[in-house]
Amino acid sequence: MNSKITWLRNAMTSLNLQGMIISNPVNIKYLTGIDAEGMLLITRKENVYITDGRYIEYAHSILTLFDEIIVYNYTDMSQEDYENFFMFCENVGFEESYVTYAKYKEYMHKFKVNSLVETDNLIEKQRIIKDEEEIKNLKTACEITDNCFSYIIKFIKPGMTEKEIAREIDNFYNENAEGVSFETIVASGENSSKPHAVPTDRKIEEQDIITIDMGCKYNGYCSDMTRTIFVGSVPEDIKKIYDIVLKSQQQALDEMKDGAIIRQIAKNVDTNFRFYNYDLIHALGHGVGMEIHERPYISMNNDTLLKENMVVTDEPGIYIPGKYGVRIEDTVLITKFGCISLTESAKNYIII
């Protein structure tokens, strides 16, 4: 059996689950490699993937004998088949944070399971710790993003619109990766004061500040990086803010390692900001993996610890409403002795 399903079966045993229904397609891809629409059942005796005609051939092409997963077409399944899967199971787990209330009731009915129990994001929590292959993919996604950034800072010229720049980034990712991992942000001038700006038709001007937040997918894994760059020169008032953000970002990097308390890292950045009368108005970062935003969330509300082989972002930002904003973000790998930045683009003043 593949190592991830072996892990899941062990985890289920310790939770007294004799069966589990996995519906979240990201979790199914994590466990099986299959990226399609379907349902994975872990039963007492076997592992079963149920899908429709469109994906049967594909599922077989992904799985090996070693996976020990039987593929069924749902049109071939009877009500009796469904009821047999979890016969004599005391507790069957389901993904309560993915499955809708309506689906939950449908499962109860379809599988005739009396005790469908919550699994407290069991698989999502396991996904926090990346294995060697996952780290390789994340590293490559970050490299492609560094390359894209090198390309784009040469491409940007005054007179271009934010949308044109965002489109060029998207095209780069379409050609060199599996496309973007989230909607590219290119926010110039006063637009940079909005943390979640959407690219507009605003044209880049001399003396502008531009925040670019971008990432791609490689082998199903995401990258995430932000740089705030300058056109022509660095205005004195913005320089001050840039320095505070960069210093805080660097400080968090210095603190990120196995065993560090997440809350404390975010708190320290907030304290820094407050010293200069600014606030940390969004989370300091988040996990990155098959999804662009994953656990652990790096914020002052998170009392857990960083652990070896987590991959997280460090992205403090200061935003002056209606004027400008600065955000600097790297994606980093947590190790026993510190963190290794997977993002390698420069963070000094970048003037184009």
Place this chain on the structure above:
Amino acid sequence: MNSKITWLRNAMTSLNLQGMIISNPVNIKYLTGIDAEGMLLITRKENVYITDGRYIEYAHSILTLFDEIIVYNYTDMSQEDYENFFMFCENVGFEESYVTYAKYKEYMHKFKVNSLVETDNLIEKQRIIKDEEEIKNLKTACEITDNCFSYIIKFIKPGMTEKEIAREIDNFYNENAEGVSFETIVASGENSSKPHAVPTDRKIEEQDIITIDMGCKYNGYCSDMTRTIFVGSVPEDIKKIYDIVLKSQQQALDEMKDGAIIRQIAKNVDTNFRFYNYDLIHALGHGVGMEIHERPYISMNNDTLLKENMVVTDEPGIYIPGKYGVRIEDTVLITKFGCISLTESAKNYIII
């Protein structure tokens, strides 16, 4: 109060609901115009939209006094505030097909509601019938798609890859609309045999067949259209299939009107196909609105009737595995006396 919330309040009364929690952002946008992250509460006395700091200003900019919706920042809300919303409510509705099981439990706790009841897709079902403004938006989205198609058939040349063509379509939509309403399909040669093909690096060749399935968003409303076109000439074997698909598509259009039984329309296409030894392997169509796939689903499993001012697609397809496929799709408006195609692109043999 705005007309859509007035409708909802009346519907709630007839379902004996004294309150309702609306979480699906598409439904919230439909009822309020607000396109953000938040929660809409319909309580005995008031309508409340709860969001976070990022969207407060925006929400106020969308709403008018006429809407009678109070906007709150969730950071200003206490546990007591939440408990007060539905005090003395016998039944409070929630969206069981959108809300996860975990959220359902959270709502029970947060609002201290004993009877949180399912609402059987109340709002989604209302969204099936479009009003005048919605129809105008859908019509414009379809017009932009017709224009994009006229543009793209002049753009395509042998030697280009499917990805390049798809990217050009996406760029057209980014410039002339609010981007795509779903991932553009450009499937050439044998790739056209897959109904859900993803654009590849395959280069267009002389004598190719190309299926293009595309749509954009305009004012939040979607368009959806498919054409299968030919490079150089129409091979005799494919011509035969094209004619069967087009004839069936036209027949369904002729049958689509207020009062028509959806199941029967799909069944008739299937019967046509079977006469020639082919199958209708996917649904014949679907509703189109704020979402690209909405109710009603036009399939042999749907026993409901078409109604005036529904907007649906008609998209039969025949696929010969490993060889080629043909699909032709229009988006149409249902009226009392027939349907009006919002898609106007030609459906005769298109040879580039």
